[in-house]
Amino acid sequence: MPRSHAPSRRHAERHRTQRVGWLRAAVLGANDGIVSVAGVVVGVAASGASAQVVLATGVAAVVAGAMSMAAGEYVSVQSQADTEAADLAIERQELASEPRLEQEELAHIYVQRGLSPALARQVADELTAHDALAAHARDELGITESLRARPLQAALSSAAAFAVGAALPIGAALLAPLERVTLATTVVTLAGLLLSGGAAAWLGGAPVLRGALRVGFWGALAMAASHAIGGLFHVAV
Structure with a gap:
């Protein structure tokens, strides 16, 4: 007797592309918060400024930076969302006016991806019958639900991550003696950048050490430049 096979349960898959929207904004915000505020401090x-001036300047940089990151991310990602909406509107109109040509276009896309013409036409027919706009959005325009532009999510992720990252140099400036502010801020910031870069690489599936060293290098370079420029204006405030 032929062996009967029970239907296998669908295994759960966890793909990192679903994190792209908020991960990019969060990593950018956190690193910018650490580096820019540390550079200011x-x-x-x-x-030669007093401890009060150093702290006040750092806090002002946190507020201004978080708002700037949120606004910048929102405007940038909203522009992407507007472009996606405009392309979908065009596609919706073309599907209404020339459905047959759009279906042939979809089949041609599948042929280019390796399907035989007969199978490509069958796939195009079935996907068009199911949801024509979704099929064209995904396979012609490259717009998928997991990668759709989400302006508010990007703005909030970036601003929150900036504030969290900026807490490291602010904390170092607050707790360290004035004569040790530069050293303390540098050490804490570099440690934070290494952790941030490593965590971002781990979440994105990239080599952790490479991601940590890359972020740490550019952060150290930024602080060195800030320290050198600050030293040119060595005045007591």
């Missing part, structure tokens, strides 16, 4: 401290 180190630069102002190197100029």
Whole structure:
């Protein structure tokens, strides 16, 4: 007797592309919060400013930076969302006016991806009958639900991550003696950047060490530049 096979349960798959929308904004925000605020703190401290001025400047940089990151991410991603909406509107109109040509276009796409003409036409027919706009959005325009532009999500992720990242140099400036602010901020910031870069690489499926060193290098370079510029204006405030 032929062996009967019970239907296998569908295995759950966890893909990292679903994190792209918020992960990119969060990583950018966190790294920018650490580097930019640390640069401000180190630069102002190197100029000979008092502890109160260093702290006030750092807090002001956190507020301004978080708002700037949120606004920048929202405007940028909203532009992408507007473009997607405009393309979908065009596609919707073409499907209404020339459905047969659109169906042939879909079949041609599948032939280019390796299907035989007969199978490509069958796939195009069935997907068109199911949801023509979704099929064209995915396979012609490259718009998928997991990668759709989400402006508000990007803005909130970026601003929150900026504030969290900026807490490291602010905390170092607050707790360290004035003569040690530069050293403390540098050490804490580099540690935070290494952790941030490594965590971002791990979440994205990239090599952790490479991601950590890449972020740490550019952060160290930014702080060195800020310290050098601050030293040019060595005045007591």
